[in-house]
Structure formats: C-alpha cells, structure tokens
Amino acid sequence: MRNVVTYIIAFLLILALNFLLPRMLPGDPLMAIYGNEALIAMTPELEAHLVERFALDQPLWQQFGAYLAALVQGDAGYSYYYNSPVLSVVLGRLPWTLLLVGTALILSTLLGIVLGIESGWRRGTRRDKSLLAGLMAVSGFPDFFLGILLLIGFGMTLGIFPLSGAITPYSGLSGAPLVLDVLHHLFLPATALTLGYLGASYLLTRNTMITVLKNPYMLVARAKGLHDRKIRYRHAGRNALLPVITRTGIQLGRMVTGAIFVEIVFAYPGLGYLTYEALLARDYPILQGVLLIAAVSVLIANFLVDLSYPRLDPRIRYAH
Amino acid sequence: MPQLKTRTPLQKVLFIVLPIALVCCVLIIVYGGKGQPSEISSYTIADSTGDWGYPTPYTHYSRGPGYVRMSFIFETLVWKDDSHFVPALARDWQYVEAENAYIFELRDDVTWHDGTNFTAEDVVFTFEYTKEHPFQWVNASLVESVEAVDEYTVKLYLSQPYAPFFQDVAGTQPIIPKHIWRSVTEPEKFKGAQAVVGTGPYTLADYSQEHGAYLYKAYSHYYLDKPAMDELEFVKISEAMIPSALKQGSANAGDVPPEIVPELEEAGLTIITAPHAWNAKLMMNHQKEPLSSKQGRQALAYAINRTALVEITQRGHALAGSPGMIPPTSEWYYPDTPQYEYDPARAKQLLEGLNYSLESGYFTKDGEELKLELIAAAEFEEVGQFVKDQLEAVGIKIDFKTLEAKTVDARVEGWDFDLSIYGHGALYEPSVLPRFIVGEGFNSARYHSNETLNQLLEAQLREMDGEQRRELIWQIQEIYAEDLPALTLYYPNWYWAHDGSVELFYTRDGIAIGIPLPLNRLAFVE
Numbered sequence: 038m039r040n041v042v043t044y045i046i047a048f049l050l051i052l053a054l055n056f057l058l059p060r061m062l063p064g065d066p067l068m069a070i071y072g073n074e075a076l077i078a079m080t081p082e083l084e085a086h087l088v089e090r091f092a093l094d095q096p097l098w099q100q101f102g103a104y105l106a107a108l109v110q111g112d113a114g115y116s117y118y119y120n121s122p123v124l125s126v127v128l129g130r131l132p133w134t135l136l137l138v139g140t141a142l143i144l145s146t147l148l149g150i151v152l153g154i155e156s157g158w159r160r161g162t163r164r165d166k167s168l169l170a171g172l173m174a175v176s177g178f179p180d181f182f183l184g185i186l187l188l189i190g191f192g193m194t195l196g197i198f199p200l201s202g203a204i205t206p207y208s209g210l211s212g213a214p215l216v217l218d219v220l221h222h223l224f225l226p227a228t229a230l231t232l233g234y235l236g237a238s239y240l241l242t243r244n245t246m247i248t249v250l251k252n253p254y255m256l257v258a259r260a261k262g263l264h265d266r267k268i269r270y271r272h273a274g275r276n277a278l279l280p281v282i283t284r285t286g287i288q289l290g291r292m293v294t295g296a297i298f299v300e301i302v303f304a305y306p307g308l309g310y311l312t313y314e315a316l317l318a319r320d321y322p323i324l325q326g327v328l329l330i331a332a333v334s335v336l337i338a339n340f341l342v343d344l345s346y347p348r349l350d351p352r353i354r355y356a357h
Numbered sequence: 358m359p360q361l362k363t364r365t366p367l368q369k370v371l372f373i374v375l376p377i378a379l380v381c382c383v384l385i386i387v388y389g390g391k392g393q394p395s396e397i398s399s400y401t402i403a404d405s406t407g408d409w410g411y412p413t414p415y416t417h418y419s420r421g422p423g424y425v426r427m428s429f430i431f432e433t434l435v436w437k438d439d440s441h442f443v444p445a446l447a448r449d450w451q452y453v454e455a456e457n458a459y460i461f462e463l464r465d466d467v468t469w470h471d472g473t474n475f476t477a478e479d480v481v482f483t484f485e486y487t488k489e490h491p492f493q494w495v496n497a498s499l500v501e502s503v504e505a506v507d508e509y510t511v512k513l514y515l516s517q518p519y520a521p522f523f524q525d526v527a528g529t530q531p532i533i534p535k536h537i538w539r540s541v542t543e544p545e546k547f548k549g550a551q552a553v554v555g556t557g558p559y560t561l562a563d564y565s566q567e568h569g570a571y572l573y574k575a576y577s578h579y580y581l582d583k584p585a586m587d588e589l590e591f592v593k594i595s596e597a598m599i600p601s602a603l604k605q606g607s608a609n610a611g612d613v614p615p616e617i618v619p620e621l622e623e624a625g626l627t628i629i630t631a632p633h634a635w636n637a638k639l640m641m642n643h644q645k646e647p648l649s650s651k652q653g654r655q656a657l658a659y660a661i662n663r664t665a666l667v668e669i670t671q672r673g674h675a676l677a678g679s680p681g682m683i684p685p686t687s688e689w690y691y692p693d694t695p696q697y698e699y700d701p702a703r704a705k706q707l708l709e710g711l712n713y714s715l716e717s718g719y720f721t722k723d724g725e726e727l728k729l730e731l732i733a734a735a736e737f738e739e740v741g742q743f744v745k746d747q748l749e750a751v752g753i754k755i756d757f758k759t760l761e762a763k764t765v766d767a768r769v770e771g772w773d774f775d776l777s778i779y780g781h782g783a784l785y786e787p788s789v790l791p792r793f794i795v796g797e798g799f800n801s802a803r804y805h806s807n808e809t810l811n812q813l814l815e816a817q818l819r820e821m822d823g824e825q826r827r828e829l830i831w832q833i834q835e836i837y838a839e840d841l842p843a844l845t846l847y848y849p850n851w852y853w854a855h856d857g858s859v860e861l862f863y864t865r866d867g868i869a870i871g872i873p874l875p876l877n878r879l880a881f882v883e
Binding site: 118119120126129130133188192193196200201202203204206207301302303304306314319 | 405406407408410411416418545563565566567568569570572588590592593594595598601602605607762763
C-alpha cells in the first residue's frame with residue numbers, strides 16, 4: 038500500500054513538471070505550448086478557445102487543474118505540426134520503439150547473463166580474459182557509433198541490409214515475407230543497440246557471480262555432488278540475477294528515449310526519432326507527450342521490477 | 358539427470374549466436390533475389406523528413422514539401438514551368454483593368470478522380486469556401502468575389518489591385534470539388550478516399566504517417582498526356598543515406614549535401630541546383646546607438662567580408678549576400694545594388710564620423726567602449742564567430758552568445774539585442790519584401806522610418822504592369838541597401854541528384870508561392 042502511494046506521488050510530480058516546463062519558457066505561453074505552428078495556424082477565435090481551454094487567464098493552480106482534467110479525458114494536447122492529437126501520434130510510434138528496444142533489451146540481457154555467468158565461473162582463465170576485454174571494447178563505443186559502423190559496412194558497402202526505415206514501403210508484401218522484411222530492417226539497429234547494452238549486463242553478472250561464488254552455500258552445493266552446470270546456473274547464477282534484473286528494469290524505463298540516437302541513425306520510426314523531429318520542428322506538445330509516456334513507462338517498469346523481485350529471490354518476501 | 362557432458366562457454370555463445378546468424382542468412386538469401394522485374398514504371402523520391410501530412414489542402418503540413426505532395430493531386434487555375442506561367446485548369450485568362458477582375462476560361466475536358474466533370478461551379482465554390490475556411494497559404498481577402506459566367510468561365514474580382522496575383526493566388530490556391538467538400542465543415546479533420554479526390558495526374562494510393570511514405574498511382578483519365586510514371590513513391594531515407602540510396606538505385610531522386618556532389622556526378626547521377634531562395638542575415642537593432650544611424654550599420658557592412666564568410670563558414674557552397682536582399686541570381690535583382698565591398702578602413706572612417714575614436718584597438722565614445730552583443734541560435738555558431746572576428750578586427754568589441762532558438766526569437770522580438778543572425782526563405786517573389794522589411798514579426802527588420810521605402814513596398818504590390826513593377830523593386834533594393842535595416846550575409850546552394858529517368862527541373866520563382874524544390878508535377882506528365 039505504501040508503495041502505491043509513492044507511485045502516485047511520483048506520478049503527480051512528473052505531471053506537475055510536465056505542466057510547468059513550457060510555461061516557464063520565455064515568451065508567450067500559448068506559443069510555448071503550441072510551438073511555431075501556432076504562429077501559422079492561430080486565428081483569434083482559436084486563440085480565445087485555447088486560452089479558455091488551458092485556463093491561461095487563471096492563476097497557475099487552476100491551470101494545473103484544467104491540465105489534469107484534460108489529461109483524464111485522454112487529451113494530452115494537440116500538435117499543430119502534425120495536425121492531430123498528440124496521443125495518436127505518440128502511440129503510433131510506440132510499437133516500433135517497443136519492437137526495437139525490446140528485442141535489443143531481451144537479447145542483450147540474456148546474452149549478458151549467460152556470458153557473465155560463464156565468464157565469472159571461469160574467472161582468470163584465458164577465455165574469461167578475452168571475453169572481458171572484447172566486450173569492454175565493444176561497449177566502449179556509443180550505440181549510435183556502432184550503428185554507423187554497421188550501416189556503413191553492411192548497408193552501404195555490402196548492400197545486404199536496408200539503409201533506413203522499418204519496412205520497405207510499397208513492396209506489396211504481406212504475411213511471412215512482411216515479417217521477414219520487418220526483421221531485415223530491424224537487424225542492424227537491434228544489433229547496434231544489443232552490442233551497446235551488452236557490456237553492462239555482462240559485467241554486472243560477472244561481478245555478482247564472482248561475489249556469489251564465495252558464499253558458503255556454493256561449497257554445500259558442491260559437497261552435495263551436484264553437477265557443475267546445475268551449480269553454475271541454479272545456485273550461483275540465480276543469486277547473481279538480482280542486480281541484472283534491476284538494471285534491465287531501469288533500461289526498460291528508459292526504453293522510450295533510450296534508442297534515440299540509434300533511431301536517428303537508421304531513421305527508425307520510433308519515439309526517439311519522433312522526439313528528434315519534434316525538437317527540430319520545435320513541436321512542444323509532442324515533446325511533452327513523449328516525456329509523459331517516458332515517465333509513465335519508467336514508473337511501470339519500476340513497478341514490474343518490484344513485482345518480480347520476490348519471485349526471483351523469495352528472501353525479499355520476508356524482509357518486509 | 359542432466360546430460361553428462363557440459364558445454365563450454367564458447368559452445369553456449371554459439372548456441373545463441375548461430376540461430377541469429379542463420380535467420381540473418383535466410384533473410385539475406387530471401388532478399389538477395391529482390392528486385393523482380395516489374396511491368397509497372399515507378400519513381401521513388403527520397404526525403405529525410407518523410408512525413409509532410411495527409412495530402413489535402415487542409416491537412417498537409419505548412420511547409421513546402423507538404424504542398425508539393427498535395428499538388429500532385431490537386432491543381433490550381435494556372436501553374437508554372439521552368440520559365441513561365443502555363444495553363445492548368447484554366448486554359449486562358451485575361452485581366453479586366455476597369456473592373457480589377459480576372460476572367461479565366463476553364464478547360465472543358467477535366468474530370469475529378471471520381472469521374473465527375475470539373476466545371477466553373479467548383480472554382481466558385483473553392484473561393485467561397487476559403488472565405489470561411491482559409492487555405493493556409495492564400496490570403497482569402499485578396500479575392501472580393503467570384504462568379505461563374507458560364508459553365509467553363511469564371512470571373513474573379515480582386516479586392517484591390519494585386520500584382521503577384523498569379524503567384525500568390527491563382528497559381529497557389531488548389532481547387533477542390535464542390536460535390537464533396539460542400540458538406541465538409543471541419544476540413545482540417547477531413548481525410549480518406551473522398552478527401553483526396555482532385556484533378557491532378559496522380560491519385561493517392563497510400564499514406565503512412567509513421568513511416569513517412571506516400572504512394573501515388575497515375576490517373577488514367579488525366580486531361581494532358583498520360584503521366585510518365587505509373588507509380589510515384591515518396592519514402593523516408595535519412596539524410597546521410599540518401600546519396601547511397603541514389604547510388605544503389607533504391608531511390609531515383611533526392612536532395613544531397615554539397616560535399617558529395619562530385620562523387621555523385623562521377624557515379625552518373627544528374628545534379629541540379631536550386632535558384633537561391635534562402636538567406637542568412639545580420640539583424641541590427643536600429644533603435645540603439647550606434648546602429649540607429651545609417652552610417653553605423655554601413656560600417657558593419659564594410660567590416661564583414663562576405664566572400665570570405667562564404668568560403669570559410671559555408672566551405673564555398675553559397676553565394677555572398679547582396680545588401681539588397683534579392684539574390685543576384687534572381688530575375689528581380691537590381692544590378693546596381695550598392696555592394697559595400699570589404700573595406701575595413703572605410704568602416705573605421707564611418708565610425709569616426711559618429712564621434713567614436715580608436716583607443717588601444719577598440720572604438721570608444723565618451724570614455725565608453727563600443728561593445729555590441731551578438732546573439733544567434735546554435736546553427737549559426739560558425740557564422741557568428743566569423744562575424745565577431747571581423748568586427749573585432751576593425752575595433753568593435755563583440756560579445757557573441759549562442760542561445761536556444763526560441764530565446765533568440767523572443768529577445769529579437771522585444772528589441773533586447775544589438776546584433777543577431779537569422780535566416781529565412783521565400784526570396785523568389787518580391788511580394789514577400791514587406792513582410793521581411795516592415796512586417797511586425799521577429800523575423801522582420803521592422804524598419805518603418807523611411808517613408809519612400811514604405812510607399813514603394815506598398816506600390817509594388819499594386820502595380821499591375823510588369824515592367825513598371827520591376828522598376829519599383831529595383832528602387833526598393835537600392836534604398837534598402839542604402840539604409841541597411843539588416844544585412845544579407847549569404848545564400849546557401851541547394852542540390853538535388855536524380856538518375857535522369859524523369860527530367861526534374863526547378864520551377865521559375867519556385868512551385869506555387871515559391872517552393873524551392875524540383876518536384877514540379879509537370880515533369881511527371883510529359
């Protein structure tokens with residue numbers, strides 16, 4: 038219960054920030070809320086309507102009330118650039134980000150855990166050392182840079198992967214070929230992101246693994262005569278999982294904006310790319326919408342991580 | 358019991374990597390054989406933004422590329438090719454000076470995409486509709502009234518003489534079908550198959566906002582020749598990838614950065630250059646000393662070497678600014694515009710004339726140093742730095758700051774600045790001059806103190822005789838360059854590359870109100 042209250046307070050704080058930021062920008066708040074397009078699209082009638090709708094002639098707390106009331110009705114604002122409600126634009130892009138970042142997150146976490154467990158288990162061996170060095174080197178590059186390298190190598194030079202976008206427009210594909218087409222476009226950006234994320238989850242698993250291996254219960258497991266693999270994954274690996282899950286949870290929350298650079302490099306139509314476009318067009322309503330979705334997804338991710346802890350580590354249940 | 362033999366880490370990794378590699382191979386094999394021969398001719402235009410809105414007059418985004426996408430479907434009374442106004446829905450026209458009206462004779466062989474005949478009623482309806490629902494780019498109040506003389510003749514009465522009527526109204530206002538739009542009360546929300554019924558050579562087959570893609574199909578009953586391409590695609594390809602897409606053949610045309618032009622020419626692509634349409638200018642606060650005096654502003658013009666500025670900050674891919682604002686490549690350019698060739702000595706002389714004196718390298722007056730603040734958005738960082746260096750070299754101390762663009766706009770609007778750098782386009786048709794010289798926006802010089810200039814700016818809009826209008830435009834440039842309310846620094850070069858399968862060309866004075874893109878629908882018709 039106490040948890041839920043914390044979430045509600047955090048959510049309200051985010052809403053308040055989201056509400057205050059455009060109003061703190063220099064110049065006319067209406068211009069700040071509606072961006073440059075308002076200059077072109079604004080008629081006196083519309084302006085009067087908007088002033089009323091946002092209660093801009095009222096004190097700040099009443100404006101906030103009007104903002105909350107609109108939000109409850111699913112109205113997160115209107116983008117004059119896109120000429121449509123913010124929510125529909127943002128939600129249209131969300132699936133692509135989920136696909137791209139979701140794929141990368143799952144792949145990098147799984148790969149990172151497996152490699153981390155194996156590496157930690159064999160700490161100090163040549164394999165461990167080369168894996169460590171190799172992954173440190175790769176994750177030392179920012180993800181967008183890996184993206185550019187992949188794009189130049191496989192897209193421009195070899196020409197075996199598409200140069201940008203998420204599908205081939207008007208290829209007339211459907212069914213399985215369409216799925217393949219989507220995967221074909223997904224491959225390079227997802228690889229760049231996976232490689233970018235991989236290092237952290239690998240290192241984290243490896244380090245925790247090394248600590249876990251020192252615990253007395255490892256000796257017990259060995260003494261029971263359990264098989265190596267079972268000890269490694271069920272006894273050591275599982276106990277090394279918590280920090281990795283926490284980190285993945287944090288990544289999950291940042292997923293909305295986490296792929297922003299990779300999406301720009303590949304012109305991938307996700308939320309990151311939308312953010313970039315909105316910045317260029319100074320489309321504040323869209324930026325606010327993305328911010329809201331990002332904040333909400335951080336909260337949801339946190340909530341999910343909170344839920345998953347006791348399942349992964351039953352000890353947590355007793356701690357409360 | 359688990360299996361006896363455990364896997365090594367390497368095997369583990371392979372177990373994960375191999376399936377991925379396999380999928381990847383399958384993909385490559387499947388797509389290796391792509392590009393199956395097709396009997397449909399198709400033309401793909403690459404664009405780095407992609408989405409420019411649903412292509413109806415009321416839903417496309419308020420930018421040139423949005424209008425262009427709409428203009429393949431909806432047509433205007435007149436249109437332009439690379440040198441003239443040409444007939445479009447109107448096959449002939451005449452101006453009746455006594456009544457200040459235009460009579461347009463319409464084509465009688467035009468059908469809407471749904472098969473209905475196009476008549477004068479549609480034109481009358483369009484202009485009446487815009488009284489209530491203004492089209493974003495046409496000032497509806499310029500047309501007083503419209504009447505249908507007969508089924509294929511309309512008469513448009515102007516509210517006052519307006520010289521650029523063809524450019525700004527007849528050649529820009531898209532005509533919409535009465536039988537569909539008469540029941541539309543919220544045109545900004547009207548989308549779907551009915552909303553894109555026009556008379557143009559292409560019909561919309563698909564639009565995807567998130568992928569920024571458009572698919573057009575040729576309209577087989579188009580009144581001119583059959584469209585050159587059966588299909589037209591606009592696809593989103595990131596800016597840096599457009600040259601590669603052109604070389605690989607996955608796009609037929611697109612805009613390209615100047616640096617890559619030689620490489621593309623070598624690869625056999627055709628490069629076309631846009632007539633200069635955009636300028637970056639030095640805004641000067643003419644309400645504050647010493648920029649309030651003409652000599653002060655002229656001193657800055659002499660102090661800045663615009664040719665060097667182009668070479669250094671634009672790597673040579675631009676044209677040095679003309680103090681008259683109209684680019685030297687324009688047909689409206691006044692050949693004797695005062696140029697203020699780079700002359701630091703003359704700049705110093707002018708400042709001394711304003712009672713400033715050089716002390717230890719910088720000008721001072723009454724013991725106070727001449728120090729100006731230059732503010733600009735981050736995109737003008739290099740230009741600003743160059744201007745700062747040049748002005749400091751003659752003895753004007755400059756405090757240069759880059760700020761967030763909106764803050765710059767707000768400060769310029771409130772006259773809270775000394776110098777600023779700002780850019781805008783629309784330099785094709787001189788009807789925009791009032792907007793940028795005496796207009797009230799932050800992007801205007803807001804310079805009202807020269808009565809002659811004010812009168813000339815108004816008079817050129819009303820002068821219906823082309824030659825006499827040119828005379829007025831020349832005078833404007835002369836006075837503007839003399840008074841220098843702002844100084845044009847440079848006009849950037851813009852390039853498009855295409856494979857030559859369609860002869861793309863730049864429209865005279867830009868498409869419609871002056872869009873500097875080579876995507877005139879006429880290129881796709883003959």
